[in-house]
Amino acid sequence: MLASTDVVPAEVDELDPDQRIALEACVIAAITWCTPQGEARARARLLMECHGRFMRAWGVHGKGASFSDFLERLCKAPVGELLPGPGSWSKLWDVRLLEDDGTATPVLTRLAMEASEQAQEVPGMGADLRHLHSVLRALGKLPTGARLSRITAEAVQHAVFRALQQAGFAAYTEGRKALVTRPVMARRALARHAHLVDLGVYTAISPMRQFAGWWAWCPFCQWTLRAVPRGRQAADLRCEDSRHVERGARFRMSLQDGQWRLAPAGGEIRAMPKLQPVEGHVALSYGLWQWIVLPGLLEIELKERAEKAGADVRLWPYGDSYDLHITKNGVTWRVDVKTWADPQGIAERMRGDPEGCAGLIVVIPEHLGGYTGLLVKVLGPHGARVMTDVSLIGEVSRA
Ligand SMILES: [Zn+2]
Structure with a gap:
């Protein structure tokens, strides 16, 4: 299985402009398709817009798809079959955007974060994106219209650490440690890190990583697990990092006797996470x-x-x-x-x-x-x- 980190900007750079437009249309459509949040009409409009851009990208290659074919291919086809023009060596070619059960693959989540500003309209995930963009804009690192993947991880890291360094040696070391080891904090605990409050890097728990007002942490990275609803009385919780999922960062949350409970769904977990109220907690966003x-x-x-x-x-x-x-x-x-x-x-x-x-x-x-x-x-x-x-x-x- 490919991890979220395995599809790299270098591979997206290999694509020609039409392939890039088609990929982005498919990514935004797929993430819209699988996100449970949001109003039906707004989602349908976004899906149709994506279909339009997908068709234009296929233009001269003449083998586009009707709207229903487009949705069908999004769910089943590997990326290579969604892109016009000749194939490439890239690993990206063989991965799928959606799992068999219709949820996002880690590759899709990763690609969606790096898509254009249109991805900010996607229900649920849009919150993560808007937050990352606002942090970057505040640090002077996001020219309007720039694609996030070309802003690069490098620039994001550098901008955040530079801003911390301006607060002095102690604030820098302590701030960097807090970011890495405490990616989620109680609002009250965050208040004690004034320089992190100033940076604005912590925000409310994402709608994609909570269910029924609760969230839980990954035992390996301590960050919020993604919640995939299974009806109204249960949800699957798993880390966005598939290597952590393989080691056991996957759980089932369900309602039993009027109480929400968390149970492991495989792997060997020595320290079980606990459900925490969304209210009163803040977390780093995906990027x-x-x-x-x-x-x-x-x-x-x-x-x-x-x-x-x-x-x-x-x-x-x-x-x-x-x-x-x-x-x-x-x-x-x-x-x-x-x-x-x-x-x-x-x-x-x-x-x-x-x-x-x-x-x-x-x-x-x-x-x-x-x-x-x-x-x-x-x-x-x-x-x-x-x-x-x-x-x-x-x-x-x-x-
Ligand atoms: Zn994790």
Whole structure:
């Protein structure tokens, strides 16, 4: 199974303009189709608009689809069959946007976040998007009309951390730690982090990640689980990260004797989450979870593994453009962690800080190891090395 992080901007960049328009129309239509929230007429209008753009994108290829065929293909066909023109090497070609049960695949959620501003009209998910756009606009990082995927994870991370650094050393370290380890907070607890309140990065729990006024956290990343209603008296709750789902971040919430209860739906969970009231809690929105929490968790894990291998580690060195400073027996590793493979985005950031990249090590998780070659080709000329987390720890152990 592909994880949400496995379809990368680099693959969307491979598409021609018509394919990109068709993909975006399908993504917005599919997410509208599977979102339970929202008024029927508004959803139908959005679906028809998407169908219109899909037909125009197919234009010269002449093999569009009637509205009902379009919906049928959205539900069953892999992405490759939804796009006009010749195929590509991309993994994106074989994935589906909707699961057999009609819910969003992780790839769809990821692509929807990176779609144009029209996705903000999608019921439910629109709230996440509007929040991310407003944070970025406040940080001066979102030119009107720009596609989010081209704003890049890089820029989002950089803008948030830069803003934190302006609040001083203590606020930076503490703020970055809070973002990674506490992606959901009680409103009262958030009030104690003045600089995070100022940044506006926490918002109300998304309508997609609550049911009947309740939410629960993922045991692996602590973020809110997505809720898929199963009738009025039950919902499936699962993390947006399919790797966490595989390890057991999936639960069934149901009404028993007038009480909402949560039960595991597979996997081995040592610490069961609890249902929490939506009222009184705030959370990071999807993009911030994807681009700050997920890499942050890997950074913390790498620190622990490098220390076990006998190294001294400084996490999140202040004022520098990398994440971990590791030293052992006179050898130093300056490590920048990425949980996405966006060679163009990373290269753009490096061009902004040419001195900082010489000798930098870009570390990606093992499951993105297949992108090492592509990243080396783009980042090598900037003087950076690229390796997976496993190779880095191997190198530190041998030093
Ligand atoms: Zn999770």
